[in-house]
Amino acid sequence: MSMAAGSTRHYHRLIRPCVRGSVALCAWVLLVPVCCGAATLHETVKKGADLYAQGKYDEALNAFVDGQIEHPEDAQLKYNIASSKYMMKNYEEALKGYLDVAATARDARLEEKALFNAGNALYRQGKLEESIEYYKKALELDPADKDAQQNIEFVREEIKRRMNEAKDTQQKQQEQEQKKDQTCRNPQQDNQTQSDGQQQEQKQEGQQAQQEQQQEQQQKQEGRQFSPAEDEKAPQDESQQGASEDIREMTKEEAQQWLDSVRENRDNLKEGRQPARTQGGARSGKDW
Secondary structure, eight states, rough: OOOOOOOOOOOOOOBOEEEEEEEEEOOOOOOOOTTTTTTHHHHHHOOOOOOOOTTOOOHHHHHHHHHHHOOOHHHHHHHHHHHHHTTTTHHHHHHHHHHHHHHHOOHHHHHHHHHHHHHHHHHHTTTTTHHHHHHHHHHHTTTTTTHHHHHHHHHHHHHHHHHHHHHHHHHHHHHHHHHHHHHHHHHHHHHHHHHHHHHHHHHHHHHHHHHHHHHHHHHHHHHHHHHHHHHHHHHHHHHHHHHHHHHOOOOHHHHHHHHHHHHHHHHHHTTTOOOOOOSOOOOOOOOO
């Protein structure tokens, strides 16, 4: 059964381009005309289209799904179901529906609308480059579609704007990281400078202590070489050592002889004679 497809566009101005008028990022609902044996389908689609126009997209979706039970392969119902999901912001499911319609529709105009709205769904998902490709496919089927032309220009400008924003953001992040790195380096430099100063100070203290130690050792060496006290002690010790070597203990006989000699010398001195020489005993160091 062949049916002519009519359509009504519902513009909700989803994108506002910079220069031209509002672009129709829209989802068009198709109304199935009345024909023999299609009264029930017509009533279902009419009900769904009215709900869609009122903004009751969930109820419209239910109405279209009810009609699809009896007509599961109807491309127009598929298109209306995808449009309802699009308006409910279920862009991923809407995209699947539009691509299904574009692949199965026998009407070139319905296929072009499905490709156009597939571009809209991709844009809503942030896939800007892919959305441009589907607008171009729509233009291939309908070169007079001004909405597709304007959407291509708008999305291209949007891509440039986002690239510039990303570049500015990246530059700011790099500047912040550089400032952070400089802030982190400064304490390290201060610590290094402080550490170098401490090391230099410790080195100077060590050198000073070493110099003082050398001076002290030099003074001690000079004291041992030129000290008068030590010079005086040396001969005195030698004299005492020599005296100790000359002194020996006398025997009793030698002591008696020495005593007799002393007495004799004393008597001789009294009488005016020369003293007699002692034999043995300690020597006085002089010969009388």
